Amino acid sequence: xxxxxxxxxxxxxxxxxxxxxxxxxxxxxxxxxxxxxxxxxxxxxxxxxxxxxxxxxxxxxxxxxxxxxxxxxxxxxxxxxxxxxxxxxxxxxxxxxxxxxxxxxxxxxxxxxxxxxxxxxxxxxxxxxxxxxxxxxxxxxxxxxxxxxxxxxxxxxxxxxxxxxxxxxxxxxxxxxxxxxxxxxxxxxxxxxxxxxxxxxxxxxxxxxxxxxxxxxxxxxxxxxxxxxxxxxxxxxxxxxxxxxxxxxxxxxxxxxxxxxxxxxxxxxxxxxxxxxxxxxxxxxxxxxxxxxxxxxxxxxxxxxxxxxxxxxxxxxxxxxxxxxxxxxxxxxxxxxxxxxxxxxxxxxxxxxxxxxxxxxxxxxxxxxxxxxxxxxxxxxxxxxxxxxxxxxxxxxxxxxxxxxxxxxxxxxxxxxxxxxxxxxxxxxxxxxxxxxxxxxxxxxxxxxxxxxxxxxxxxxxxxxxxxxxxxxxxxxxxxxxxxxxxxxxxxxxxxxxxxxxxxxxxxxxxxxxxxxxxxxxxxxxxxx
Amino acid sequence: xxxxxxxxxxxxxxxxxxxxxxxxxxxxxxxxxxxxxxxxxxxxxxxxxxxxxxxxxxxxxxxxxxxxxxxxxxxxxxxxxxxxxxxxxxxxxxxxxxxxxxxxxxxxxxxxxxxxxxxxxxxxxxxxxxxxxxx
Ligand code: SF4
Numbered sequence: 001x002x003x004x005x006x007x008x009x010x011x012x013x014x015x016x017x018x019x020x021x022x023x024x025x026x027x028x029x030x031x032x033x034x035x036x037x038x039x040x041x042x043x044x045x046x047x048x049x050x051x052x053x054x055x056x057x058x059x060x061x062x063x064x065x066x067x068x069x070x071x072x073x074x075x076x077x078x079x080x081x082x083x084x085x086x087x088x089x090x091x092x093x094x095x096x097x098x099x100x101x102x103x104x105x106x107x108x109x110x111x112x113x114x115x116x117x118x119x120x121x122x123x124x125x126x127x128x129x130x131x132x133x134x135x136x137x138x139x140x141x142x143x144x145x146x147x148x149x150x151x152x153x154x155x156x157x158x159x160x161x162x163x164x165x166x167x168x169x170x171x172x173x174x175x176x177x178x179x180x181x182x183x184x185x186x187x188x189x190x191x192x193x194x195x196x197x198x199x200x201x202x203x204x205x206x207x208x209x210x211x212x213x214x215x216x217x218x219x220x221x222x223x224x225x226x227x228x229x230x231x232x233x234x235x236x237x238x239x240x241x242x243x244x245x246x247x248x249x250x251x252x253x254x255x256x257x258x259x260x261x262x263x264x265x266x267x268x269x270x271x272x273x274x275x276x277x278x279x280x281x282x283x284x285x286x287x288x289x290x291x292x293x294x295x296x297x298x299x300x301x302x303x304x305x306x307x308x309x310x311x312x313x314x315x316x317x318x319x320x321x322x323x324x325x326x327x328x329x330x331x332x333x334x335x336x337x338x339x340x341x342x343x344x345x346x347x348x349x350x351x352x353x354x355x356x357x358x359x360x361x362x363x364x365x366x367x368x369x370x371x372x373x374x375x376x377x378x379x380x381x382x383x384x385x386x387x388x389x390x391x392x393x394x395x396x397x398x399x400x401x402x403x404x405x406x407x408x409x410x411x412x413x414x415x416x417x418x419x420x421x422x423x424x425x426x427x428x429x430x431x432x433x434x435x436x437x438x439x440x441x442x443x444x445x446x447x448x449x450x451x452x453x454x455x456x457x458x459x460x461x462x463x464x465x466x467x468x469x470x471x472x473x474x475x476x477x478x479x480x481x482x483x484x485x486x487x488x489x490x491x492x493x494x495x496x497x498x499x500x501x502x503x504x505x506x507x508x509x510x511x512x513x514x515x516x517x518x519x520x521x522x523x524x525x526x527x528x529x
Numbered sequence: 530x531x532x533x534x535x536x537x538x539x540x541x542x543x544x545x546x547x548x549x550x551x552x553x554x555x556x557x558x559x560x561x562x563x564x565x566x567x568x569x570x571x572x573x574x575x576x577x578x579x580x581x582x583x584x585x586x587x588x589x590x591x592x593x594x595x596x597x598x599x600x601x602x603x604x605x606x607x608x609x610x611x612x613x614x615x616x617x618x619x620x621x622x623x624x625x626x627x628x629x630x631x632x633x634x635x636x637x638x639x640x641x642x643x644x645x646x647x648x649x650x651x652x653x654x655x656x657x658x659x660x661x662x663x664x
Contacts, residue, residue, distance in 0.1 A: 005544065005545070005568055006567060006568070024542060025542050025543070025544050026544075026574035026575075027544045027546050027568065027569055027572055027573070027574055027577075028544050030572065177542075177543060177544075178542075178543030179542060179543060180541075180542065180543060180635035180636060180661070181538070181539060181540050181541055181542060181543055181545070181635070181636065182543075182634075182635050182636065182637065182638065182639065182642070183543060183635040183660075183661075184543060185635075185638070185639040185642060186633055186634065186635045186637070186639075186642045186660045188639065189633075189639050189642035189643040189646060190642075190643070190646045190650075190658075191633035191634075191642045191645065191646050191658055191659065191660045192658070192659060192660075193656050193657065193658065193659050194656070196646075196650070197643060197646070202650075202656050211650070211651070212651075215647060215651040217651045217652070219654055220650050220651065220654070221626065221627075221650070221654055221655055221656050223627075223656060224656060225627075225630075225655060225656030225657040225658060225659070226627075226630060226657045226659070227659050228632060228659045228660070228661060231630040231632070231657060231659070234630070235630070239627075239628065240627075240628060240629070240630045240657070241620045241624055241628040241629070242616065242617060242620050242628065242629050242630075243629075243630045243631070243632065244613075244617075244629070244630075244631045244632070245631075245632040246631075246632060246633055246634045246637060246641070246645060247633075247634030247636045247637050248632045248633075248634050248635075248636075248660060248661050250632070250661070253661055268616075268620070269613075269616045269617075269620070271613055274590065275589055275590060276583075276586075276588050276589065276590060277588065277590060277594075281590075284594075284596065285595070285596045286593065286594070286595055286596070286609055286612060286613055287590060287593065287594040287595075287601070288593050288609060289589075289590035289591055289592060289593060290590075290637075292540070292583070292584050293537065293538075293540040293636075293638075294535075294537070294550055294557050294581070294584045295584075296638070298637075298638025298639065298640050298641065299638055299639045299640065300538045300545070300638060300639065301639060302538075302543055302544060302545025302568070303543035303544060303545065304545070306545050306568070307639070308538045308545060308547070309536075309537070309538065310537050310538050310638055311535050311536060311537045312535075313533075313535035313537065313550040313552050313557055314552060314555055314556065314557055314584070315555070317584075317585065317589045317591055318589070318590075318591020318592060319591055319592050319593075319606070320589070320590060320591055321606075322641075323634075323637050323638075323641045324638070324640050324641045324644055327641065327644045327645055327648055328644065329606070329610060330610055330613060330614065330648075331644075331648045331652060333610045333611065333614045334614045334617065334618060334652065336648065336651070336652040338647075338651070339644070339648070344638065344640040347640040347643060347644060348639070348640060350643075351639065351640070351643050370547075370566070370567075371545075371567070425574070425575060425576075426575060426576070428541050428542070428576060433540070433541075433582075433583040434541075434576065434579075434582075434583070436582070436583040436586045436588060437579045437582025437583050438582060439575075439579050439582060440575065440576065440579050440582065443575070
């Protein structure tokens with residue numbers, strides 16, 4: 001997030017898109033609703049599904065999945081025409097406005113309505129509401145990013161914030177909500193194919209030299225690595241021979257599960273380190289028992305760049321070991337030097353010494369203050385509640401022209417429905433933890449698919465009956481939840497449930513830049529089971 | 530009977546709520562919200578309230594497992610480490626570092642993510658390290 005969870009409450013207008021906030025980030029959802037109900041902040045929700053937030057909103061735009069560039073450009077078109085653009089901010093802090101202005105001029109309300117299904121008058125109201133607010137915040141999640149045009153969606157959000165001057169102040173910003181407790185931290189720590197910790201790129205020889213010296217090694221690669229989805233493909237082709245997977249479950253979380261299983265089986269060696277025998281661990285040659293968060297010390301970094309302590313409550317279960325201990329022991333066994341740490345606090349000292357945005361983070365400060373928000377560059381730096389105050393990291397904020405493109409797989413005669421996937425309130429990701437939590441499993445014990453009542457009537461399916469979902473990649477069976485949460489032609493399935501795994505159906509088509517798969521749109525056929 | 534509350538951070542979504550794990554005689558038996566925490570302000574969602582639910586589940590893996598003739602058998606740490614070390618080393622020398630790939634975890638700590646990417650980059654010699662940020 002450019003801003004903090006806390007300062008969402010200072011916004012005069014909050015635009016939520018592609019985030020089912022009350023179910024996926026409930027405590028942030030509560031804060032947004034409080035700003036809306038108690039302070040009168042305007043709430044705009046753009047979501048194809050009638051989620052709870054849509055019911056509370058002043059305005060609910062029901063866009064067609066994947067049409068986000070179109071309606072966001074349309075908002076900008078109206079804002080510019082109504083002279084609501086922040087000319088001073090544009091002139092002093094950004095570049096590329098003229099090109100964007102020219103491009104969005106083509107996204108007139110009638111064009112946008114044709115692409116996105118959003119009525120012209122509603123788009124206009126939304127543009128005025130966002131454009132007139134003194135402080136407006138955009139909040140989004142995977143509904144924006146998990147598309148073949150995901151990067152363009154994000155750029156469109158950033159353009160909208162920039163042309164209205166909604167960056168660098170409390171209550172504004174472009175605020176992605178991270179789905180997992182430590183996705184932010186895993187990115188910050190360089191668990192990414194192209195960067196060392198702190199986003200120091202592997203293709204810059206200066207950074208490579210810095211890390212080689214600190215780690216006492218030579219020969220770090222300057223070649224950007226393979227992303228998850230590319231690793232799977234390379235495994236299938238026999239180019240990747242061995243994989244080491246710590247605490248992830250790609251069999252259920254990656255698109256096109258059948259393909260993932262075949263690829264993992266093609267490996268010569270698969271090592272999985274996890275706390276349960278997940279669907280992925282079942283395919284492994286060696287399984288190492290790691291520890292849950294309750295059995296180790298460490299830090300997590302929340303969605304608003306907030307570094308906080310994780311404290312050990314109980315000893316490791318059985319012969320399991322904390323994951324950091326396993327990595328150190330294995331590395332030492334292989335003859336690697338520099339893996340003899342006494343504690344996670346000592347590891348953090350090394351992180352801080354090599355990662356400028358974490359340079360001021362230490363366990364002692366976290367014990368005393370509870371949290372630190374990066375960038376936190378020195379031991380005196382109090383941290384950064386919101387980014388881009390006065391200046392962007394790169395100097396001027398760059399606006400990028402983005403054009404609407406259809407999702408990779410659109411419905412057709414054979415597969416006439418659009419499927420979109422996600423999570424629900426009770427379960428988390430692939431369910432390895434929540435489905436083993438008695439209360440949560442009791443609340444939501446089985447997979448389901450949301451089907452619009454008129455579609456259900458045509459198919460002859462009633463609420464609670466089993467339906468078959470088929471895509472070009474596979475088929476699953478799940479219980480129908482007949483509900484107007486989804487519009488006609490769209491069905492929604494959560495991906496938590498191994499026995500009705502939505503990712504058997506999804507399309508592994510990737511965004512060309514971010515390599516993110518298009519989980520939010522693929523074409524399916526429904527049949528009564 | 531020994532009872533403690535341990536202040537920690539929720540293991541589920543990225544909001545960053547704090548919670549207390551209730552520890553009774555070495556077992557985590559419950560979760561409590563934290564009133565003074567700036568993000569959660571004494572609240573938790575249903576997942577947070579159940580953050581203790583899976584910790585002592587009977588399915589927890591307690592020993593390394595090695596596959597032999599299609600079946601898993603329990604093994605000691607030494608045997609598991611040696612097997613991985615031998616095979617990773619030979620893949621690296623026979624097919625080069627890029628024949629190896631590593632997935633780190635959005636569920637693990639910063640320190641663990643740091644170490645796994647360090648191991649991959651400094652020792653295995655490849656940038657094939659990713660996690661499910663996109664998924
Ligand atoms: S309590 Fe709920 S909202 Fe808070 S971090 Fe945990 S899962 Fe997220």
